[in-house]
Amino acid sequence: MRRQVLHFLLVPDESAARRVRRAIAQSTGRSGILVGPWRELVRHAREAYFRPPVDDWNDSDFETALASDRNAFWSESFAVAPDETADAVKRALASLHSATDPYREPQLPGPERFPGWPRRIVADLLSLPASLGERLPGDLAVIRDLLSADPDSVSQPIRVVRVDGVPQTSRWQDALIDKLNREAGRDGVSHNGELEDTLESLLRAGPQANPESALGVLQAKLFETDKSTIRPDRSVQWVGVRDYQQEAEVAAGMVQTLIKEHPDLELKQIGLLVPEDFQYCVAVEDAFGLAGLALSGLPGERWRRDLGPEAVYHFLCCRQKPASRMALAVCLSSVLMPWSPEEGAVMAQAVMDGNYEPRFPSHASAGANAMLALIRQGDSQPATLARALREFAALLDGGEAFSAHQRRAGDASQRVLDRLEGAREIDWSDLRRAVKPQLIIGGEAPSYNIEGVTVWRELHEPWRTVRHLFVLGFSQGRYPRRMQSAPVFSETNIRAVREGCGIAIDSPSDAQRRARLLFRRQLRAVSDSATFLIPRRLEVGDSQSPSETLVFMQRLVEQSKQGLSLIAETDLSEDLNRIRHLALSTDRSPRPPRNYHCGDLHLKRNLLEINSDAEGKVRPESPTGLELPMVSPLAWLIRRLGAEPLLWSPESADPRVIGNLAHKVFEDLFPPGRELPEQNQVATRARDSLDGAIQQQAPFLRNPQWQFERHYIAEQVVRAAQTWRKVLEQLGAEILGTEQWLQGYWSGIGIHGKADLILGLEGNRLLIVDYKWTRSEGRRNQMELGFDSQASLYREMAETGGPKPPRPGRESSDEEAQLAKEITTAKGIGIVYFTMRDRTCLSDSTLPESPSIPGWFALDNDIAANALAIIRARLEELRQGVVRLNFKNDRTHIEKNAGIKAYAMDLSPLIDLFALPETDADFDPWGAIIQQDRSRGLE
Amino acid sequence: MNGLPALRVVPAGAGSGKTYTVQQTLGEWILAGKVSPERIVAVTYTEAAAAELRARISAELLENDRVEDALRLSQAYISTIHGFGLRILTEFAFSAGLSPRPRLLSEDEQNALIRQSLARTDSANAIVADLDAYGYHYDPVRKMKPEDLFRERCLKAVELWRTTGLRSQAEGEALTADAFRRLADHYGPTRDADPLRQKLRQRIADLLKRFPASIHRQFGTTRAAREDLIRDHRNLVTALSGPDLETNWKLWQALRAVRVSNQRTQLPDDYDRLAGKVRTAAEELRCHPGPLEDARKHLAALLTTGQHAIGSYQQAKAKAGLVDYTDMIATAEWLLRERPDILERLTEQVDCLVVDEFQDTNPLQFSLLWQLREAGIPTLVVGDLKQAIMGFQGADPRLFAALERNYDRQARPLEQNWRSQARLMDIVNAVGPVLFGDEYHPLEPQRRDSPCDPLELVTFEETSRSQTHKVRAGFVALRLKEHLAGRTRIVDRDTGLERSLRGSDIAVLCRTHSVLAACAKALMECGLRVNYQAEGWLSSRAVQIAWNALAYLANPADRHAALYLGVTELGTLSLEQGLRQLMDNGRVEDPLLRKLDTLSEGVADRTVYALVADTLAAVGLFDEVARWPDGDQARANLLRLLGEAGAFMDSNREALTLSGYHGTGIQTFLAWLSARAEENDEHPPARVIDEDAIVLTTWHSAKGLEWPVVAVCGLDQAIRVRLPDLGLSYESFDDLAAILNRVRIDYWPKYTAQEQNFEAEYLQERTSLVEYRRLLYVALSRARDKLILEWPEYVADRKPNRRTGEATPNVWSILSERCSVDKETSEFDVDGQRFPCTVIEGGLKLPDEFHAEEDARAPALVPIGRRAIARRSAPAKLTPDSVAPSMLEGALDSLPDSLVLRAERYGEGVDAHVGLSGKDLGTYLHQCFEILGARPELVAQLESLTGVEAPAGETERIAAAVAGFEAWLGNAFEVESVQREWPLLCIDPAGSVVSGTADLIVRTAKGAWVLDHKSDRVESAVEAFRGYQAQLEAYRNALVSEGETVLGVGINWIRRGEVTWSLSPGQDG
């Protein structure tokens, strides 16, 4: 049987292959011809010679080999950075070998001819394959295998047709090509050089544009030494735009103009050269989609998150105690969890709101319960972690849709288990590194179609010629792409190796030169015009410089008028008319923004009834809650409707958190019905109690990172406790209740709240105490201005109600009963704020005991009158369904008049958005209400 | 070796053509063959400057047709000093035993690691427990808690140690001891603590005995008096009743100022007498040893904590292969210093070293660069001491000063000025000596005069309390408005021609951002367009809408997000409607939300970038904002959001984890984003160039820039001293190569007793005052045609500090010492030299015409870009550029229904049981038929060739099936040759390239047959055949178009052991 020769046309990449295939299909012989890049050639050769896949070494073999030579040039680096070192050495090994003669062991000349560091690199690299069992990296191994293949074993000889230099090939590749051609040669040539000619004319095409035009000159002379200078004409332009998105939009507009101006022009004759950057793809797709312009060849890669390994990663974060709440929340809301995403979201938000031990919103399966338990526990031993991890992987359940992710989760946990095996302690960061979540590339292959605008990519050959080209992203580091310097073979080392032992390793500057030639080939595939779009800014707004190639273009194309830049800026009115094809908007009138001023809201219903409990009973308000309608009724309503923003944030030692801790310490230290702790024990007991509170409420503070905060807070709390104990002693007070729920009525609504401390003083007097984790100035100011409502509302509760009755089915304890009695028989109820930061007591009462108490400050005025008046009025309005909106300058106004920081207005951005226009600086919207309230009181 | 000067120092004043000189010099050296372009090392201050220098040298070379050289320039080391350091680290990584691919630590990560390192040492505990006493209080402006502030100072100590280039513990201890000694010297003699305290205590007791209760009720006649008396009483009680006097210096300080009678309030005589005695006793605080001891403890804590933390910080970085910016310099410096072999290899690669902006180097950077010059690399150093204003970043201009001094013979100062018009330059030359004395050398103006008068002063004799900056800025704004409206003409920089003034020709320069913000506001209110990056990016409308859309996407149960979206720009609801819906249905309904609901598919594993992009597209936000009046800004804001999403995706996961951000979803992104916006909430610039907008910028950022008209504002600012401060100084500058060995640590504590703070010395020694002079020089030398100065004369009336009796230094008084305005003659007097100038008198209140009617933000240009795109819909159907026949499905329309089909069995069919299924199995069977069909003898190697392990007997069964098929083939056709896996190419009628591989082409004398193997399990071969017709037709066409005769096409149903075939039209069997 006569063997037919297969012709393989070697091209640099798939794009070139696409172009060549079409040319072949339209002309010459059409069967028995393959077109493809090097990778394809190797595959076909392997099939043709029936060679099995070559055993490549895996990374761990390689790392073992690297570790075995302790005196190699990489040894020290390998010890500190194994992955990076292995990677660099591997690449160096490949590039060194590719540059040698594949049939002969390379010989090093004597040290006198080839001394120093470069010699050491080469020697170490050459000896490396020995420790790898003579194996070579990837491609080289395959080539070596093929070179040794028996010529007679070939089923289908392959003749390689190629053009010198495009693509650039290494010595090894050349050797393989030679062998293939030699062995195919025996079967005769069938195409008479026709194929060579076709390939040559496509891959090494000369300038396409009119040589007299500026574009023609660029095509012919860019990067060449000899020059001809030409004025810019209609064939080229450089346009400066703000950013990549504007590039895409401007280009789309220009394409539309072009088409309009030249009805005979087909879209496919217009080209876009697009950087290898997914931002560009998104922007181009978007802009051209708007314009209804079909695209051909736009990469459609989309990255996806690596949910499986991510889940494992965060699971590890959860098991390392103290776990941060965001780790918990992320874990709980992973779609791989054995519960619904909605349930996950609810639990995650609960964690974010401070609950470190969330429960299921509804009934849960056994698996779900087990998983929840796993996430909450922690480890200090490798063994328990390994067990947990296995269980975790088994419990994951993402359903059909996420089964691939689940599989990757399994693999990732296996990697971690491997590292845990035999480990004596847990190295958390090392384990996290082993998980290696990465972005997954997915998405569809680009649509190459006949009609659409031709899209070329920065690092690819043009796949069909165009008449007009738009080059996007003509900025620094692109066209040509900047090359990274290689750590082993720097330019200097490469030069030394070339001179010392004649091995010509491919250098970064060689690569740079090829990249330049590629860019010129791209330019040469254009016949009529090229527009270079230069983005002046990056996405985030920083400026960037134009491509370094611009100077080379400037040399050939020079502006006539002095001072006129080659680049026309879309931002300059005088430049606008020299930009060709630029689409201008006909509609110039801006649309005025939406007007948000809507006046107070009239919702025509009793708003206090919103969100009543199951029996339709209006929910009681708390003293802090009632500050909301005072400052911003809209804030109150938003909260009532459960429509506060759901934000995530990492933990921080904010005053609220610390205040809660301090409260807990005080609760522990001063329980009802007991003696005060000894003064010299206060410190120790406060610290112990604080540790417990941290463990429960703010575990993150145990993390070493928060050491300063922990120390500082502890010290502050201890001092406050010491002072407070002294105050209690001096008052001779009896502690009647701590954290005591009270309830009562005020202004027609139910109120309730937890009083921090209730003290009984001699003579049946009561003191209700509120601890504040602040300094006293602000609170005192607020009290002096009559704007402190909180403590007074507690007093109101005591007077109109009393301790909250125990839940049905539980008897009140003796203490509770006692307290209830004390409250009803009290001869006067005073209130005190203890501000912990400066250890001051602010009270509405002067007591006989108080003058000797440092920092006791009694106010003489009615500390709550104004606040209560306003709240009363607001509640009445809410009853009527009226929600008063804030004024734009309410923050300053409220702070000035009431001594209150209007944090309530930060509850939602909607409050400021819908605020009424600024009032006069002197206008006091509250004045009238207070006035009215006062006069009513006088009646 | 190459005939270059070993060292050349080029002092270059403002506008003297510094970059031009560097470009010129390097260009000449390359042209003359003295240096190779790729062997240049040039260090610039920013990456942008590096790019510009490279481009300029390239242009210079190309001008001379040196294309090769220009190309080689791309390998030159032209970068920032950090880039240079990093290049040394990577290039010599293996020699130095470092990671060959170090990763730059992100700021978050650095913070987290240092936090952890600080936690490993206990040396700060005593301070931390008592931060208030050590002067750490909540900073409301920067929103920093005392712990944060202390941590920040520890970080400073860490940085300080690292810049000393210290290698041994002993060295560190010596430096610390030396710092302690100088601290004590500064403080002066102390007395015994106990007697001082007892005396004070006694006197307090006396006072309280006579006045046990606070007297504020009776005598607090003014608010101030009342507050003082309350406070005093509390302090007195505290001092007497506890141990506070032993350690609480603030209490002492307060007791020094216990209130006594004054003009406005009269206190009882007894009170005055006893309180006076308290005051005298408390005065002794100044020689109390306690404050000194505390300062010492404070310093000790900072230095030891810093030193300890460095150790664990370095370890943590090394373990993770990380470097920070300091490492890039410090490690490179250390490498060159300790490893002569590396220094030698480096110098072999370098022909010359150029350092721009040398005055901004710090000691460590200096030491790195100086080693190259010591190793004999010809060095060109350019800089201007007068423009050294980067002290806050650790730059130490004393180095450049020493260089100028020690190498004055190598100095080639630039003596010309190319920037300012001659009349303006004369003024700058006159002011120069006011700022710098003899050290100022006048520059010779090169530009001819401009039609524009060079100097204007806007003077203010008085000031009011409120809105001072705004009022002053308002007067400047009015003046600028006049210039823009009038016929003020300037000389264009690029064309050299006269033209009228535009907004972007003007810059308003302020010292601080807060003054800048006030100026921006004033300019806008006056109807001028400004180019100013104001704060408020995150809260801008467009970003908020996007934010809420993302929040909704992440959690559709987020009612707030739903409400926000429904009632804002893109929604259809009013606020009332939105709230009602929530009340009635518990949720918000709006078409916008439905659009987002359609996106929710795939939210789980899409990246944040994709989600942001898709969300913006789904709700059409870019389209919406394009039509807003400030649409440019809104789209820039949205783009930054996209950019941040990209940055979030690129952030290192471990870094995020360390700083408490877990996860890669939307919620984590939003959390991360708000922290990010706290760092930088500036709006990104809306456009690249804004011809009509006046530029507003700080003096610092104005460095290196120029404008035709420059207004310098905010001169009234006080020069404040922020104590305590920690810094480095040098014993001497004689031996620059050993500069790191001459280092010492300075500590300037903040004592409660103010007079002990040595502020004046601090100002001098820490060069703050000098630095302000330089800042002024930078600001004043930016103008090309005209300089407008705010002249706050009222500053002269400011009262001196109550306690120290000295006036607080301020920026204006630096000038006013020797400059004044003569309003009579309209002249500016500088040390007796008089220059004509325009004087505009400002006032306390802005004139009515200040508020402009017109909207300053209205864009002046025709909209381009998005708004100019004509909206069209895309074509419905596109023709593929190429098709693979195997992808063609179904019967072709053109084929006759009545195909003549033949079928024949050749065997049993195989069902390979090799553990594969579906496509994998198909591929495997294909391979087997291909390999064994061509080479039956390869059956033994089948496993290795296919990579599939087959159970015993299976391979043989397959081989038998192949043999059966091949035998049938031989019988059925008069085979001349068989081509297997034969590629075919053709163009189909639609124009698509058809490219495929036929499994078998069987050639006979009459023509060819095309056969394909199929591994489907089929019920009816006939029906199945129809499904592959299109593919077979494509093969047939390809061969026919090449001129071959195709007799027919067929399929080998591998699993049935049967071949089905049809004849080509016109053929018969």
Ligand code: SF4
């Ligand atoms: S300038 Fe543009 S639109 Fe005009 S003829 Fe040339 S290619 Fe066509």
